[in-house]
Amino acid sequence: MNNLSRESRKSRKRPLSSGMKMGIIALLLMLTAINYGSYSNAVGMSTTTTSLSTSTHSQGYRGNIEYTATVTSTEGVPTGTITYMNGSEELGTAFLSDATLNTATATITINFLTAGAHTITAVYSGDSNYMGSTSGEITQEVVQAPSTVSVSSSANPSVYGDYITFTATVSSLNEHVPTGEVAFKNGDTTLQTLSLSDVGVVTFENIENIENNLLASSGFHNITAEYLGDTNYLGSTSSVLSQYVAVDVDMSINRSSPTVVGESISFYIVVNEVSATTNTISIMDGDQIIVQDLAIVNNDYVLWTAPNLPAGLYSFTAVFSGEDTNFETATSAPIQLLILDPASLDVNQDNRVEINDIVRIIVNGTLAQKDFNHDGAFNQADIHSMLTYISTVNQIDYEY
Template identity: 30%
Template sequence: MSFIVSSDGPPVTATLNASGQATAVVPATFSAGVHQAVAVYNGDSNYQGSSSGLAPVTVTAAATSTTVAATPNPSDPGQTVTVCAQVTATTPGAGIQTGSVVFTGAGSLTHTVALDAMGRACFDSATLVSGTISAAYSGQGCFKPSNGSVAVTVQPGSTCDITVTPPAGTVTVGQPTTLTATVTCNGVPVPNAVVTFHSNGAPIGFAITNASGVATGTATFTTPGTNIVTATVIAAGAPCPCTNVTSGPVTVTVQQASTCSIVLSPPSGTVTVGQPTTLTATVTCNGLPVPNATVTFNSNGAPIGSATTNASGQATGTVTFTTPGANSVTATVTAAGTSCFCTSVTSAPVTVTVQPSGTGTLKALPACYTLVFPPLPWAFARATLTATGAAPGATITFHSGGANGPVLCTAVADTNGNATCVANLTVVQIASGYTATTPVPGGFLTSSSTLTPCIIS
């Protein structure tokens, strides 16, 4: 017995059973729809052949299922992901599907891919975004359409961030300033990152981040006024791409450097080796007193004493000179709690003549003068000058004003150490007082006294 179904395929042959019936299975190659079938009996030695009338045969399309997978999933930004849809016939349907699959998804994703010999459609993409990818199989021939989907996750990219903290307090040209920058990767501190600080585009310092991601460095500004400060990561061992990441700018106002000054006042009176002498120095910052500053006094480069400034900026200390003759004395600020950069500022030198120590004390006595009539330019007045305490036989020189003033007269000390001489005085010299000097080993003894008009009773 043969069965012929339309013209879709070859005849199907079946054997009659004892009851004269034949059963055949229609091949899966028939397309879906209604087909006309006829049975043809070829006859045998006992029976003639015959055929049936047309009988409708309905072939129903098989249901399908579509499954979708993405690999890898989740993925990183820019990473290539393979998306595949597998179309499978649902039992009792069977066979390999043909046709195509349309993929759609977030980020305007649209891809149409033909099924391969295994009923699979795939595409690769490095631009996926998080969301759902849908796959629609349109159906073909004996297979019905079906849909599937997969949720894909694209993890957020690593974000490196660096922030500069504005410096606290006043920033001054030439003075060390502390700068701080914080480096994070997705909000997590980045340790051991090398950070360079810049001012107006020029590097001014660098530092390395600690375990908290904080880099603290010391920088010195050279330009007063507005400085634009940034921090840049130049090396980092973090999973974040931190290298060359730069902070937002921070405006730092830099003050002009303050001027610190220290002035040493010459000591008053006679300075003698081994005897206490008072020295005074005044420290100011931009003309204002600097209190609580430590001042060291030096003689010929060697320290001889120290003192602390009072509220008026004055440091007064007692020192003892050990070397007779000319001593070059300076005062240096060794510590100061002020915004002024006073430390190591040194005064101008002051020459102090130190008298050697000796037996006795030279003393100039007050003298009076009388006017000369008629007055002469070189002898406006005349005075008797006297000094005591000199070594007997020593020469005493009397000077107008100080020890380096013009010589008025000289005398030799008597056995009691007294010396007297008469001096002619100009109109200027009567107002200058006088000084007596006498040489001793290592220098001179000096003593000054006054000149006043003689009172005649």
């Protein structure tokens, strides 16, 4: 047993054969080649280096950016593809071309990087003769793109109490649609903030029950739409839309023209939902006050019956006072009414003048129509038609 053990130990100490030594050396050389990127030489492949350039290091969102990758080898011209990467995200691929000596290039143009900083690299895939390689990193800055916003109104001027719909449209110079929110403002006061639709449009209906209601006052309002921006687009503000909100005053009377002295004349004035109790209504004849400071009933209407008005041609208007600071003065459309005095008409009971009678109309002591030879039925309506051109009449006498 001892002899066998000694023989075994002797066999372990035998020197390596020359073949084994060569094998070990080859293995070491192979490992060294792999570690230093030159293993390809050992198997007949050439090493490569890849570089990357950009057309601009800073570009606006959706602006074109061109990347060019250049692959260089120690000998010959590499072929294959370049893959462009944004970190771990693949941006696209391009084939190598434009070969000169021992280099080839590939170019790609993109415009879809989001706003912010991006790390871009180019990866050469290699081919049957050339090893692959990766470029160094390029830091690409993409800045937010500008935007524009406009605002329009469904009714301008509008009437106090009516709904108004404002529409904001947001667009960009690159024809892509921004996202995010739009704030509708009345001066410095935000009326409401709403999200844009997929086509960059948002509508806002200014109704009575929202906070900071535009319709809480009449007059001019400076309306703007402010786009608040998003990740890729800068915010913007529209030009000012001057929205005029009018108080609507509508007046009617219970008599048609002409009428006669002694008949009651009632005025019905409607004011559209004015909530301020300090506002009143005055009834005017031209620039003369007939009655003033009539209270508005239920923030809605005034009903007033005039006392016995003298004969004359009247031009009635109803004037809304606008005493409350939220409202402006408003005036109704005029109503003309001719009031005749039967005592001054010496005609038949049916107020008719016979054929060939001569009619004279005296206005404020001045002869307005002389020797009118009437050739048919003549009544109060005919007299009214002759007086329509007279704007101020306080007393009318009739002679024939």
